[in-house]
Amino acid sequence: MINTIVAGEVLKSITRAMVALVSEARFHFMADKLHSRAVDPANVAMVIVNVPKESFEVYNPNGEKTIGVDVNRIFEISKSIRGDEPVEFKLEDDTSLNVKFGSVEYSVALIDPSAIRKEPKIPNLELPxxxxxxxxxxxxxxxxxxxxxxxxxxxxxxxxxxxxxxxxxxxxxxxxxxxxxxxxxxxxxxxxxxxxxxxxxxxxxxxxxxxxxxxxxxxxxxxxxxxxxxxxxxxxxxxxxxxxxx
Amino acid sequence: MINTIVAGEVLKSITRAMVALVSEARFHFMADKLHSRAVDPANVAMVIVNVPKESFEVYNPNGEKTIGVDVNRIFEISKSIRGDEPVEFKLEDDTSLNVKFGSVEYSVALIDPSAIRKEPKIPNLELPxxxxxxxxxxxxxxxxxxxxxxxxxxxxxxxxxxxxxxxxxxxxxxxxxxxxxxxxxxxxxxxxxxxxxxxxxxxxxxxxxxxxxxxxxxxxxxxxxxxxxxxxxxxxxxxxxxxxxx
Amino acid sequence: MINTIVAGEVLKSITRAMVALVSEARFHFMADKLHSRAVDPANVAMVIVNVPKESFEVYNPNGEKTIGVDVNRIFEISKSIRGDEPVEFKLEDDTSLNVKFGSVEYSVALIDPSAIRKEPKIPNLELPxxxxxxxxxxxxxxxxxxxxxxxxxxxxxxxxxxxxxxxxxxxxxxxxxxxxxxxxxxxxxxxxxxxxxxxxxxxxxxxxxxxxxxxxxxxxxxxxxxxxxxxxxxxxxxxxxxxxxx
The missing domain is CATH 3.70.10.10 (Proliferating Cell Nuclear Antigen)
Structure with missing residues (x-):
């Protein structure tokens, strides 16, 4: 299944970016990048995160895969990680995500992606x-x-x-x-x-x-x-x- | 009108000194110095601030002039200024004061000096x-x-x-x-x-x-x-x- | 009477250790060490502190002696002490303890040791x-x-x-x-x-x-x-x- 290694600062940035607007989000492990986006409950703002596979030390999505994540929890835990510390992200089955750094292993239940608010289309904006x-x-x-x-x-x-x-x-x-x-x-x-x-x-x-x-x-x-x-x-x-x- | 340039730490010190006792004060741009003083609402303490013109990089009071200032607001804004950053103080008319640092220009309405609590005389104290x-x-x-x-x-x-x-x-x-x-x-x-x-x-x-x-x-x-x-x-x-x- | 000199970090550690569980404690100035122990009010935990006389710069208990101390107060004051600053501990009579560092002298009334909750026996635990x-x-x-x-x-x-x-x-x-x-x-x-x-x-x-x-x-x-x-x-x-x- 999914298996990736990435610097702590990358995980911190991804979760920090998402929690500005939502507490739960869908993460798409695509062939060339990790992608997530969401709209805030008031429909005033959208966040779009893209992490190209080159930003990972190891990136094995093993086929495209979408998971539902409680970003708030991972953001809280990511505060304990140093920016330059390698973090391993593993998905062993469809029910839980594994985050490993130093001697610590953090495991959190996944959320059914269909239970997370439908993702927005990215609007086509003409901005001079x-x-x-x-x-x-x-x-x-x-x-x-x-x-x-x-x-x-x-x-x-x-x-x-x-x-x-x-x-x-x-x-x-x-x-x-x-x-x-x-x-x-x-x-x-x-x-x-x-x-x-x-x-x-x-x-x-x-x-x-x-x-x-x-x-x-x-x-x-x-x-x-x-x-x-x-x-x-x-x-x-x-x-x-x-x-x-x- | 008044035009001065001074290091950020000077502006920070002046406003920090005044807000210990009051939120509004009269500033006197005199020929040889900037002077301000005030008594706290409980009449327990007085503050007297003097900044000789030599402490300014540029000091052009253009004739003695008294203005009424909301020191609390300027103190808040001065927290964004670095100590060694040059700050320009400008008075373009009788209604507003201009504080400029880096790319930021802060403009605040002046207070009619007569609307600010009368200034105390500095007492003559015999202190052995x-x-x-x-x-x-x-x-x-x-x-x-x-x-x-x-x-x-x-x-x-x-x-x-x-x-x-x-x-x-x-x-x-x-x-x-x-x-x-x-x-x-x-x-x-x-x-x-x-x-x-x-x-x-x-x-x-x-x-x-x-x-x-x-x-x-x-x-x-x-x-x-x-x-x-x-x-x-x-x-x-x-x-x-x-x-x-x- | 008791007269000792010790590095600030030692005093900070002793009081920090005790306040985790209690606000008052008995300090035993023994021939070879300073000893204190206490149980928290809920009887869930015990703390035992030992400072061998070698850890002091000067250690003169002048005969074994037990005093009752408000550790919370000394902990608060010890926050003002630098870790490498020498601190003098003096007991001039049975009623007050003297803590001296830099230009500061802190004097606090002792508590009658018999008024402090009885100390626990250290349990004999078999821990594999x-x-x-x-x-x-x-x-x-x-x-x-x-x-x-x-x-x-x-x-x-x-x-x-x-x-x-x-x-x-x-x-x-x-x-x-x-x-x-x-x-x-x-x-x-x-x-x-x-x-x-x-x-x-x-x-x-x-x-x-x-x-x-x-x-x-x-x-x-x-x-x-x-x-x-x-x-x-x-x-x-x-x-x-x-x-x-x-």
Whole structure:
């Protein structure tokens, strides 16, 4: 059956990414990658995780296979794992998953995939603006915005990209010109989002990780993180909030 | 209008010093320094902050000017600033203050200075004892005392300076002889103070900062801290508590 | 009277060990060691602390002497002491104990030893299995187990030593073969214990400290820690919980 070995940081990133939105998820062991995706109970955000087989030290899915996983439990246990520690993932039968690291063996009952909420289709979004940014800079802007508001405005224009929040009597703007960004297509776009969600999303990333933002006008945003040294792709799609007319 | 640049640690120290007692304050941009002072709502303590213009990288008050500031908000935002990061302070009109660091611009509405509680006169205190001490040592004594009581006795005599606290069944004394102190005039003085206030005051200082204590007999104490590498002067005046007769 | 000097880490270890079970204890200053022991109020566990006189820099009990101590208070104060800081312990009369470190002198009223709960006899236990393990590895296993259950099974057999916990739908096993252990006699034994107690016990130890486990069958376990660089011996005896038949 399934048998894989992967660095601790990869398992930590996968589970951290999913628990931002759900506590249970389907994991698809495909020929070329491990894939999982889910929508949060409020239908406001989607998470898509892809781990190419090259990111594993050993990857033997032994035929495509889908399992239902309590990601919350594995996330809790993964806190005991060091980032550079090899972790063995084993599926001995259809009823339980085995996670082995150091002298510890953790075994958890699988969930019937059909009992887990139906997975979303990944929407086809036309998003004009593309902004590539250090995830650490993005994190700083969200953390600062969170101190004064519960929503932020993402704004892209010829001049640059900005993240803006407005409090009762104050306003905070993080502005990055083309020179401050890794890549930027200068397209016009603006949409407003809940900080509550963004705060959860940024937990998966560290300074030095790359974040690509695809932004439209009053439209969902795609946040594509490359984490765990590029080994794990985590994408969040977040619905916009209505921007009050000014 | 006002335009200044200063290291992050200076802004952090100024706001940290003020929030120990108040959430709003008047800031006076004077020709030679930035000055602010306030009394806490209970009228037990006063804080006086002075930042000489030499502590700024750029200091252009453009004529003396007084503004009303929500120090709590700026303190919160200043937590996102690194100590060595340059921060630009700008006043573009009479209604809002601009704080700029890295890619972040924070703008907050000013408060009408006349709406802020009237500032105290700085009292003229005759305080016989002068004790100069490492702020870190002072902090340790306050933290230890806090474990057993809510008040401490400061005592100066020919022998040295001591900070004493008394619990129900225990007592803690931090005693420093002349050799343990940076400067000491050996004058006799003793007064008792609330640890609740002292605990707030010491947050502004780090080990290595200098603290000068001016102490009298059942009289207010002056605690004069030099913080942020000597760039910021923070003075607290704290009313004594009545010492029960022994 | 009693006069001793000891490194801060020794005092911290002694008090940390005792507060896991009680807030007051008798300390026996014997000719060759400092000894203390106590049972928790629920009669589930016993702690035994021994500090040989060689672990002290100065040890003058001046005749055997027993004092009653509020270990909780001394534990709180000992948090302010650095591990390598010398601490002076002095008993000037029968009413108060003096603890001196740096410029701080802490004095606490003694408790009449007869007012403290009678000390337990150390039971004579026949425990077949002996497992010597790095305390850090033991700690990791307990912390991980605590995430899914409130009790653990210790199991020793020819194959090795394991710590097992079982949740509603998951199970965690830390298994160490003879090669992973410092010493191991391969005897058969198994007993189940409360994680609540074990969690308190492990706070006294650091990675690198040695732990010797003496295990029987549905019988109390002896956990013998060598802490503070081997200067302090801490032993816990913990009653088993009934293992449900499988």
């Amino acid at each position: 603006a593309k902004i590539v940014i250090d995830a650490g800079e993005f994190k700083k802007a969200i953390v600062a915005s969170d101190k004064i508001s519960d929503r932020v405005l993402f704004k892209s224009s010829e001049n640059g990209f900005s993240i803006e929040a407005e409090g009762d009597v104050d306003r905070i703007t993080s502005f990055m010109s083309e020179a401050d960004l890794i890549e930027f297509n200068k397209a016009d776009a603006r949409s407003m989002f809940s900080i509550e969600y963004l705060k959860e999303f940024i937990k998966v990333a560290s300074p030095g990780d790359t974040l690509t933002i695809y932004l439209g006008n009053n439209y969902p945003v795609r946040l594509v993180f490359e984490v765990a040294g590029g080994k794990v792709g985590v994408e969040y799609i977040l619905a916009p909030r209505i921007e009050e007319s000014e | 004892a002068k004790i100069v001490i490492d702020a870190g040592e002072f902090k340790k004594a306050i933290v230890a005392s806090d474990k057993i009581s809510d008040r401490v006795l400061f005592k100066s005599s020919e022998n040295g300076f001591s900070i004493e606290a008394e619990g129900d069944v225990d007592r803690i004394t931090s005693f420093m002889s002349e050799a343990d102190l940076i400067e000491f005039n050996k004058a006799d003085a003793r007064s008792m103070f609330s640890i609740e206030y002292l605990k707030e005051f010491i947050k502004v200082a780090s080990p290595g900062d200098t603290l000068t204590i001016y102490l009298g007999n059942n009289y207010p104490v002056r605690l004069v801290f030099e913080v942020a590498g000597g760039k910021v002067g923070v003075e607290y005046i704290l009313a004594p508590r009545i010492e029960e007769s022994e | 299995a002996k497992i010597v393990i790095d305390a850090g590895e033991f700690k990791k296993a307990i912390v991980a187990s605590d995430k899914i259950s409130d009790r653990v099974l210790f199991k020793s057999s020819e194959n090795g030593f394991s710590i097992e916990a079982e949740g509603d739908v998951d199970r965690i096993t830390s298994f160490m073969s003879e090669a992973d252990l410092i010493e191991f006699n391969k005897a058969d034994a198994r007993s189940m214990f409360s994680i609540e107690y074990l969690k308190e016990f492990i706070k006294v130890a650091s990675p690198g400290d040695t732990l010797t486990i003496y295990l029987g069958n549905n019988y109390p376990v002896r956990l013998v820690f060598e802490v503070a660089g081997g200067k302090v011996g801490v032993e816990y005896i913990l009653a088993p919980r009934i293992e449900e038949s499988e």
